[in-house]
Structures are given as structure tokens and as C-alpha cells.
Amino acid sequence: MSELVARTGRLQQRYEGGCRLVAGCIPYKFRDHCEDGDADSAKVVEVLMINSPSGPGLLFPKGGWENDETAEEAAVREAIEEAGVRGDLMDVIGDYQFKSKTHQDECCPDGLCKAAMYALFVKEELESWPEQSTRTRSWLTIPEAVDSCRHKWMEETLKDFSSWLEDKM
Template structure:
């Protein structure tokens, strides 16, 4: 669970990825459905021993959405959501979200029988989720992609 004190930053409970690609249509985001409610979400999961936050998030992208890609740091931000747990109980969680530039989309993946996946425009993806903080993270993605491209161009020009 999240830890807090006067001098410590609140750590995320889970890590997630926002899988994306850039096409002729613009930036597209790969969304998946949750297993129970079938609402649109992003791949996310718990920290994994031996993996960095980005590594754990990227692993969830493979397991839940069937994608591999290049994860980008720093994260896009943190959002909060309420997870349903056993017997109708709920718990509030904080998820740190990393962008994932998709390089491979698999035809078969571990959770394919449990989830649907769909490429959506940034606007469609933001409209598909109920969490305001996640909407803002999704809407910020195109600017982050532009910033990464500009950084790569500047580094290439410097060499």
C-alpha cells in the first residue's frame, strides 16, 4: 500500500503503461477492458520483485494487452482509481503511468481470453475512462511524444 509521512513522497501502489503508436491518423492509444466490469482501462499491475517500475509496467503491457515496446521515462503521471476486491469491497489505489511506444503487437498473449483490446484516438481513449487524472494523462501524451522527438533530433544534431 502507499506509504506516507511528513518527509516521504507517497509511492504508487501499481504501475501501468499507456501503449501508443503514431499513424497517419495521429497518435493512437491501445486500451483494454477490465476482466470483471469490461470497462476500458490501461494495462497495470503490482510492483514485481527484480523489475523497475517501468519494467513491471511494460510486463503488464505484454500480459494484459499483448504488446511489446519501448517504455519512456519519466512517467506521464499518477492517477487514482477504486479497485473492486472480494465480496464487494473496494480499495483506492495510485497508479504511475509510463508511455510505451509499441513496437510489436502479438496475435496471442496471456490474457487474450479475458480482455478485449482496441486502438483508439487520444480523444476516444480519454473519453472512455472515468478517472479525471487518467483522462489528463492520456490527453498529455501527444505533447510528450513531440517533446521526445524534439529531444532525439537535438541529440542527433549534436553528434
């Protein structure tokens, strides 16, 4: 099996209307949960968040959407590179605009970004992944995740994900 390597650089980066285009996902799974040994178990949703090497708080995997891939392919790639998970990419949750303090360049001097965020049903957690030396994975319930979000726009994404999930169940 070939070793997974994270993409680097900005040569293939997509921009639209002065915004850097980003794709990402909310990785999720169901955990069976029995309260007080009750035989009727309810499914508890957990989402996967990762730490950021550049500061406190947790994030969902996301990154630049490149010229040689679709937004869906970019979201799947980021989930593997940053969080070390694979699964089924489900629906798009929405498009979110935010300002990046760390990613300002000549194409996007204000750091404006537009993120296409998807739901990703996790089927496999990799033992080894490209960014494992700088990223830690944390499985959280949705209320825990809301409290842990580093960015306000990710809280909004999580709320939209919760609504999407309710419609699917």
C-alpha cells in the same frame, strides 16, 4: 518459445504509505493518415486501450508493481500480460493516485493506489498473450480514448501523455 503466463496473487506486492504501488503504460503508435488522397500525410497517434472484465469503459494496461522488479519492468510486464504488446518503454508520464474498488486488502484497506504510468512505443502486437481470453484490444485516437476512459485518473494521464508527446515531436 515458452508460453507467456500472467503473474497472480499479492505475495510480492509493493506498498508505500498505505498505498498499493501500481505500474502501467499508455501503449502508442503512429498511423499514416492521408485526407482526401493528399500526398502530404500527417502522423496520427493512436493509443491502445483494453476492456475490463469487471465493468464498462476502457483502461490502459496496469497492475501491481512487485518486489522483484522495477516500476519500468512492471509496466512492460503488464503491457504484455494484459494487452499483448511489446515495444520501447519511453519516459514516465507521471504518478497518479486513485482508489480501487476491487483491490482492497489488509495492507491497503481503503484501496488507495499510486500508479507510475509510462509511455510505451509499440513495436509488436502479439498474436497470443496471457489475458487474451478476458481482454480485447482497441486502438483509438487520443480524443476517442478520452471519451472511452473508465476512470478519471486515466483521462488525466492521457492529457499528460498528449503534452509529453507534443514536446517530443
